[in-house]
Every structure is written in structure tokens, then in C-alpha cells.
Amino acid sequence: MEHINWIHNIPFFSIFLAMLCGIITALVKNGKVAFKIHSTMVFIVFIMSVILLLSVVKNNEIFTFMMGHFPAPWGNELRAGPLEALMAVTFSLVMLLTVSGGAEFVFKDVVEEKQSLYFIMLNALFGSMLALVYTNDIFTAYVFIEVNTIASCALIMAKGTPQSMVGTTHYLVISLLGSGLFLLGLCILYSITGHLLFPQMKEAILEIIKTDQYRLPLLVVTGFMFIGIAIKSALFPFHSMLPGAYLAAIPTSSGILSGLVLKSYIILGIKLIYCVFSAEVMHTLKITEVLFVFGLAGMVMGSVYAIRERKMKRMLAYSSVAQIGYIYMGIGMGSRVGMTAACFHILAHAITKTLLFLCCGSFVENSGGKEKIYHMRGAALRNPLAGIGYTVGALSMIGVPLLAGFISKIYFATASVYSSGKMAAVLIVLGVSMVLNALYFLPSVIAIWTPEKGKENKPNFSVSPLFAVSIVGFVILNFVLGIFYRPITRIIQMSIELLAQ
């Protein structure tokens, strides 16, 4: 009997636990029970991921886990290092806080007999995100992208209103276009490399670059795969699916979709850059430059759209477009420092945007279901806790010191120094985008704190305890990331070093 390394089993356990809970929830009729199952599952995954993170950081290692009896080029594989573990910790923590804070929206907006179905979708979504983070096999990634697509569409339309159906249709068509392009890229890549697992593919691609035989196919493949991932993660010209979908969905779903689902595709993209195409090849093919330009465009245009927007949820959706632009800008700098900044911004945006969506849902609720910002005047006075949460989130997005958003902007600025020829562009756009962020976040913050004339604005402290816990948790997390950011960035740097080897 050999010694079993339990820590190496954690990725496999987390994915299967999530999927298993998704299946079991189908037997549960009551939404409350399903919610309890879901929270317990996410909590267990959170604990396991923390253990995994501590272990891999201590040993400074990336390990692969064989799914089945057959080693690498024949069987499936999972792969976990500090980056994957960190993302798993973040995803489970954010998921736990979002769902516990947003459970009341689910119980209010979804028809009673279908609430348990909503939690099936949440479990499957969580499982698929973990799988996208941990996978070491490109076809597994494709299948889990499809799981992710169906589950996220189901989350959007769970509200059952006609608007949500329209939003879902739009989202579905565009996401399917993205996964179709990804699949096409996968097929061509398979036909020129003959492998499906990341490490073997990387070797074959380096060989191709050396012999110069299939150069054009390789360029087109990389293009298609990254266009597919960009469509999925709503990079600027492909963002049209977000606003409608987020407006119509339950705030819980909007928060999860914008905070986590978009990020899981980006993580897949980062893994593809380092583990399949390798940074040098990406650089020679000029893909990073294209991503960089679109990232910059997204930063400005997303904010411009957001300023024009009068509905709060749509404004937040466009703000997500801008923030995704930041992340792609960091990836496009092509340096490890830029990638570190991008990864840190993924964390910062995940905790901030979900907080904003939850608070926004609460405002909509206490201003009589009206979505527009000027109908929400005094909403923060009616629910001070959500008001504080929204203010902290908005300030963090703008980039006020002591908050998470500030640190990521500092890192972006620092990273620009190391990438020659891009420094001016990055610094100018960063400054412009910060001003634009302030231009749309500050008026909304002022609006929610301004009392409405002729109406009583009695503060209502009787929010549900779970909601309070989640908002407070998010605010604390934001400050923690903003003040004690050192260990986290060190982990990210370490993982980028390990990945790039």
C-alpha cells in the first residue's frame, strides 16, 4: 500500500463534490434545503482550497493529478499550482458570500417550486469554474465551457420574466459563437500537434515554430482561440451581451456572472498563454499586442458607455466591461509584472463587483422595483448597510487608497514601466479611465445618499443577518486586499514564475 498524498487529491475532490451536489439537489424539492446543501459544499471546498494553497505555497510546486489509470498523453489530467489554488480560494469565498447574501433575492424572485433547480445550476456552475481553473487538457476545457454556458444562461433566465428571456437569448447566441470558435481552434490545433494535453501541445508548438512548417495555421488557431475566449469574457467589442442579461437577471446571478464566470475564462486564457502557446510564441505572433490594444479600448469605451447609462445595473455591467479591459491590458503587456497586476485585478474585481451588484439589488428592492439611478435617491438612507457597501465598492473601483482597486492600479502603473513602448499609452489611459470611473460612480454614490424631498427616509436596520454578514465580509475583504496585499502578490508572482518555466 503506497502512501496517499491527500492534498494532491483536493482538485479532484472539489470538482466532483460540486458536481455531485448538483446531481443530488435534483432530488430536493425545497429551495431552503438546496441552499443549505450548496453553502455547505462551497464551504468545504473553501477549506480544502485553503489547505491546498498553503501546501503548494510552502512547497513551491506545481503538480499534476492523473484522472484515471493512464498517464499524461493518454488520460485526462488536472494540474494545480499556487495560481490555481489562489483562484479556487477566491472563487469559493466569493461564491459563499454572494450566495448567502443573495439568497433572499433567489427566494423572492424565483418561483417556489423551481428554487431548487436554481441551486442545481449554481452547483454545476461552481464545479465547471473549478474545472476550468484546474484543467490541464484542452478538450476538457471545451466541455466545461459548455457546462458553464448552459448553467449561466439558466441562472439568467431563472427569474422567468420576458426581459430575462430576451437577455438569455442574446447571451446564449453570443456565447455559443464564442465556444464555436474555440472548438474550431481546438480542432485545427489538434490536427497540427496531435495532442490534447497542455504540456505535450507546448512541445509540439515549439517544434512548429522551429521548423516553420504550419506557421499560418498556428497563427489562425491562436487568433480563433483568443477571440473565442475574448467573446466569452466580454472583451470590449464583444460586450453587447452583458448589459441586457445583467439587467434582467437576479442580482445574485449578475454578481456571480460578472465577478466569477468572466474571470474563469480569463484564467483559462492565462493558462493557455503559459502552458500551451508559451509567452515567447505569443509575442512572436503579436497576439499580446492585439489583446493590449483591445484592452485599452475596452477601458475607455466601457466607462464612456457607463456614463451614458441611466440604469444602475446596466451601468455596473458596462463598468465590468471597463474592468475586463484592465485585465486584458495587463495580460497584453507581455511581461510577468503585467500578468501579476492582471491576476491581482481579477481578485479585486471579483470581490468588488459582486458587492456592488448585491447592494444594487437591495436598492432596487427598497425603491419600489425602479431600476433608474434617480429613482434610487435616498436608497442608502433606507438601507444604510447596503449604502456603505456600495460606497466602499465604488471607491475601490475608482481607486481610492486603502482599497483593493487602488493596489491593482498601482501595479498596472508599475508594470507599464517594465514594458518598453507601452508606458505612455498605459499611463494616459489609466489616468483617463480613473477619471471616467469617478465620473459615473460618484454621482450614483451621491444620489443614493441624498434624501428624497417630501418622503420619509426612515433607516431600516432590519436586514436579514445573512445579507449583513456577506456585505460586511466583502467590505472587510476589500480593505484586507487593499492593506495587506503583499502576501497575495507574492503568491501571484511565485505562481507566474512557476507557470512560465
Add this chain to the structure above:
Amino acid sequence: MSEVIQIILLVFLVACALAVSLTKNLFVAVIVFMGYSSIMAVIWLFLESPDLAITEAAVGAGVDSILFFLTLKKVHYLKGTREG
């Protein structure tokens, strides 16, 4: 000989796809799509993949078309049921 048949089938495939795009009638479009799937099944036999041929025949020409027809019926498009 078999190559000629394969090329004819491929030409049919493209013709079916174009016909689906050009026809105005949804019923015709679904029927043509059914034909497209059947041709695809035959092509997969030529490519020595019987697994795919069985699956495509059962799914593409069978269940997929049933689902499309049911939707057409539900949106009151089929003649002889409830039109308009």
C-alpha cells in the same frame, strides 16, 4: 468510384446548407436540415466512423428534427394544426 460519390455527397451538403439559409419557409428549412443530417451520417460512414454515423442518424435526423417540429407546432407554424 467511392471518391466521386463522396464529392457528390459533399456538394449535396453545401447545397442543403445554402437551401436552409435561403428558404423563407421554416418548415422547409427544418426538413432540409433533416436531410443535411442524414447526408452527414452517410459521409461519416465513408470516413470509417460508424459510431458517429449511428449517433448522427439518431440525433440529427431523429431527435433534433422532432424538437424543431414540436417548436414549430408550438409557435403555430405548421399547416393542419393551429395556424397563425
Add this chain to the structure above:
Amino acid sequence: MNHLGTNFYEAVSVILFGIGFMNLLLQNNLIKKFIGLNIMDTAVYLFLAAKGYVMGRVAPVLTDGIIDAYYYINPIPAGLVLTGIVVSVSVTAFSLALVQRLYKHYGTLNMDEIMRISREEEGE
């Protein structure tokens, strides 16, 4: 390198993909949009299956007890396509259910019309 003549399967499959793509962009009718999506998917599967084929070899099922890699064609594309077909039928069913639900409220299958009505209802 000039393989366009021999690679006619792949050539046809990319043309089909283009037609499906055009359908997806141009058609306003939802049902035809989703048929276009299906055409796109099957085109990719045709591409993949063609890449697995090797001239003069037989289907990957043990025949006459011959165990030899040079006697059978590549089984990997077949497996991948099988998975892909399942995915595409699930997506088709989901999208058609969505179409029914949309028709129940808006009474039309035209995507532009649906968007217009929904924007009016939203009150912009």
C-alpha cells in the same frame, strides 16, 4: 505546400462553417439562427472526423483479431465528435425551449421585433 485539392473535406467543412456563421449573423428568425448554429457545429465535427481518417484503414473496431495500429484509423476524433454531438443536442434543446417561451410572450420569432418590443416595455 498545396493541399487544397486533397483536403476537400476540410475545405467543404470550412465553407459550411462560414454558411452557418452567416446564418447566425444575418437571420432574424430565431429558429433559422439556431439551425445555422447547428450547421456550424456539424461543420466543425466534419473537419475533426476528416482529420482522423487515414486512407485505406478501417473503422476502430477490432476486426479479425488484428492488433496493429497501422490497420485502424485514429479513434480520438471520433470520441471527441461523439462528445460534441451530445453537447450540441443539449444546446439545441435549451435554445428551442427558450424560443417557445419567447413566443408565448412576444408572439413573434423575429429577434429584432422581440428586441424592439422588449425595449418599449422597459420604457426607454
Add this chain to the structure above:
Amino acid sequence: MEEKKKLWKHIKAWVDGEEVILDADKYIITRSKKVKKDWRRQFSVETIKGNTKLYGFLSVAISALFIGIMLSVVNDLPEFGNPSNPVDNEVMERYLESGIEETGAVNFVAGMILDYRAFDTFAEANVLFLAVMSVVLLLKKDKQNYSEKEERENREDDFFDENEKRPILKIGGKILAPLIILYGIYVVLNGHLSPGGGFSGGTIIGAGLILYASAYGQKKMQTFFTFRTFTLICVGGLLTYCACKSYSFFTGANHVGFEIPKGIPGNILSAGFILPLNICVGLIVACTMYGFYALFTKGDI
């Protein structure tokens, strides 16, 4: 000066978030006019879509460009049917040469998808399950998804099912449905021996069930197939699948436990987990396909 003051007032109001209060009507009118002239607006998808001709031209151009690029890529790709292509490598060799002794499956494709690369297939079964659950979420009748007209139509359909003769369909259904289902079961059980397997066989069984239901009405199906049985079969199948695969993944990765005996290749009881997995997938798929049909017609199973 007057203008300037007004502008300042507007900005102040905007920062304060009370733009509607300040001569709202006029403001909104001028604003909407301005927005139309705005250059930003011209690049948004809606305006391009509004211009049908331009949009059509653009989409055709994009597709043509795409086809052109792809044709030149195809031109550069490895030759069709050539035995020395990059895909003919050690991976395929092992699947074909050691496949029989390692998986016990005569059908190499079944051995590959259910043993070597079983994780993908597990995800695929989950896609199907999620799709049927989302269709339930969309179409199952509840207080949001209910219309009087549809109820009336459903009642009419039921009436026709019971009272119309339809001899060809009924006799055909009676004779064909069992044959189709039998063939489906054959395909499922022989998944590791011959082409086919859980998914194709399950679809065939589902088609048989659909034929029977359309000939005899759904009421008759409901005597033995309710929503409860549907959920139980789906969940049971998936759980069995999950348990089998977890066992083999866990033991495989940690090199512990004993291997499932593979049996003699070619026998029906062989190939380790592949037969039970095929049966599970077949059950799930059959239920799913019939579930789609039932939900699409009646909004209930």
C-alpha cells in the same frame, strides 16, 4: 453669461443626482436629440442593425473573409488521409495496440471515451443533465409560465389523442415502438463490442418512447413514467456514473485499490466499468430525450 450659469446649474444638479428635478422635460428632450447626433451612437450594434443593407453586407463580407482565411489555412494543413500526419502519434498507437488489454473493449472508441478520457464524458453527461433541468426550469408549468390559451390547446390535443382513430400511426406505433426500443437496448448493451454505445442507443430508445407517446397520448405514458421516475432515473444513473468514475479516478491516481477484472474481450460481460457506464448513459439519455419531448408538448412529464 446666462448660458454659462445654466450649464453650471446642470452640472451641479447632475453631480447631486437630481437631474430630473431641474426642468426635466426640456433637459430630456435636448438630451435625446444630442444622443442621436453623437458619434458614439453610430458604432453601436443597434444602429448598424438598423441599417439592414449595411449590416447584411458586413456579415456577408465577414463570412467571406472568414472562409477565405480558412481555405488558405486548409491549404497549409496536413494532407487528408496521409498516414504520416502529426495526429498519427504514440497516443493513437497506445489506444489501438494496448486498448484491448487495458480497457477490455473491442470498440476502441468506447474504450477511449469511457476509460482513457472518461472525465470529458462525465462532463458531457452533466451537460445533458443540465440541459434537461434548464428545460424544466423554462417550460414546466407554474404560475409564471401559464396561459389560458395554451391550457385550452392542450385539452384539445388530449381530446384528439383519445378520440381520433389515426390507425396508421397507432398500429405502426404498436409494432414499431417495441422493435425500436429493443434495437436501442441492443446498441447500448453492445457498446463495447460494436459501434454505438450509451448515447446513440439511449437516443434510439428515447425515439421509441416518443413514437409510442405520440401514437397513444401522453396520458398512457404517465401510467408508468411520471416526473418522479424521470428524476429518479436521471439522478440514479448519474450518481452511479459518478461513483464508478470517482472510484477509478481515485484508485488510478493514487495507485491503490484493486482493478476491476476486464474479462475476456468480446464477451458481453467484459471491459470492466464500460458496460455499466454505457447502461447508465443509455438510461439518462433515453429519459432526457423523452423528457424533452414531453416538456415541449405539454409542459410536464
